[in-house]
Amino acid sequence: MLFCPCQLPTESLFSHSHPMQKTKKSVAKRFKLSSTGKLIRRTPGFRHLLSAKSTKQKRRASRDKLVAPGHAAPLKRCLPFGL
Numbered sequence: 135m136l137f138c139p140c141q142l143p144t145e146s147l148f149s150h151s152h153p154m155q156k157t158k159k160s161v162a163k164r165f166k167l168s169s170t171g172k173l174i175r176r177t178p179g180f181r182h183l184l185s186a187k188s189t190k191q192k193r194r195a196s197r198d199k200l201v202a203p204g205h206a207a208p209l210k211r212c213l214p215f216g217l
Contacts, residue, residue, distance in 0.1 A: 158212035173201035
């Protein structure tokens with residue numbers, strides 16, 4: 135049986151009533167979830183020009199930081215399966 139392009143079947147064998155949400159890969163690469171469910175981020179601006187930055191500034195930047203709760207909520211929605 136041949137179909138005209140305008141009469142293609144609308145539902146495939148694998149369609150679901152609720153499509154699965156994809157992980158936002160840009161968020162997954164920049165953040166990670168802690169064991170308690172909080173988002174952790176890296177400090178920006180520490181890939182070059184490090185000789186101009188103080189030792190104290192570099193030491194503090196080496197630690198990971200928590201994302202503020204107001205910013206974390208929409209980012210967590212981009213990670214439907216965690217990390």
